Each structure stands twice: as C-alpha cells, then as structure tokens.
Amino acid sequence: CLATLVIMLVGDTYTLINYVSFINYLCYGVTIIGLIVLRWRKPKIFRPIKVNLLIPITYLAFWAFLLIFSLYSEPIVCGVGLIIILTGVPVFFLGVYWRNKPKCVNRLIESITCWGQKLCFVVYPQGGVAEEQ
Numbered sequence: 824c825l826a827t828l829v830i831m832l833v834g835d836t837y838t839l840i841n842y843v844s845f846i847n848y849l850c851y852g853v854t855i856i857g858l859i860v861l862r863w864r865k866p867k868i869f870r871p872i873k874v875n876l877l878i879p880i881t882y883l884a885f886w887a888f889l890l891i892f893s894l895y896s897e898p899i900v901c902g903v904g905l906i907i908i909l910t911g912v913p914v915f916f917l918g919v920y921w922r923n924k925p926k927c928v929n930r931l932i933e934s935i936t937c938w939g940q941k942l943c944f945v946v947y948p949q950g951g952v953a954e955e956q
Contacts, residue, residue: 838900845893845904852886855879 859879861868894901918932940946 841897841900842904842907845890845901846908848886848889848893849904849908852883852890855883855886859883 859876862876917928924932
C-alpha cells in the first residue's frame with residue numbers, strides 16, 4: 824500500500840495501471856498453474872467445478888505470450904511490478920513465518936491490525952482470533 828501511495832504521488836496513473844495489470848496477470852497465471860498441478864498430483868479430491876484441462880492449458884499459452892511480450896516491450900514496468908510484489912516477502916517473514924516473536928512485536932502487530940480494522944470498518948466475527956489460537 825505504501826509503495827502504491829508513493830507511486831501515485833510521484834508518478835502518473837497510467838504507469839500505476841501498467842504495474843498493477845502486470846501483477847494481476849502474473850497472479851492469474853500462477854493460479855492456473857496451481858490448478859493444473861493439483862489436477863495431476865491430487866486427481867481424486869472433490870472439485871465443485873471440473874473443466875477440461877484443454878481450457879487452462881490454452882489460457883496458459885495466451886498468458887505466457889502476453890507476459891513474455893510485456894517483459895519484452897516494457898521491461899522496466901515489469902521489473903518495478905516484480906519489485907512491488909517482492910516488498911511483501913519481508914512482511915510475510917515478519918508476520919507469518921517468524922513463529923516465536925517477542926511479546927512487544929506481537930503487541931505491535933495486534934495494534935496495527937486493530938487500527939487497520941477500525942480504519943476499514945472490518946471486525947472479526949464473535950470469538951475471532953482468540954478462538955483460533
């Protein structure tokens with residue numbers, strides 16, 4: 824969010840749309856790849872909707888063409904988009920991967936979460952986080 828705010832303040836909206844569209848299509852393709860991998864590795868699990876594998880494979884062919892064309896035609900925009908995605912890696916390691924955090928870090932994360940929930944008018948259902956732990 825902070826990177827997006829800085830880009831909006833410094834750059835133009837067209838560039839921001841290019842960054843976001845590249846990131847979206849990258850995520851869509853990775854999702855379809857995950858679908859295909861699950862169909863091969865776990866063919867017996869329940870799926871509410873099952874499509875012929877020709878559809879996701881065709882989509883991936885067009886996806887690869889668009890992604891490669893984007894990387895070729897605008898490598899800087901795609902690079903910045905990848906950097907924006909990679910800014911989430913430290914957040915993942917600090918918030919999710921690091922299990923034995925000091926209490927002060929946990930309190931800080933909880934206060935930031937509470938502030939964000941109040942800002943966005945989001946609340947946990949009755950019992951929320953305390954029940955899960």
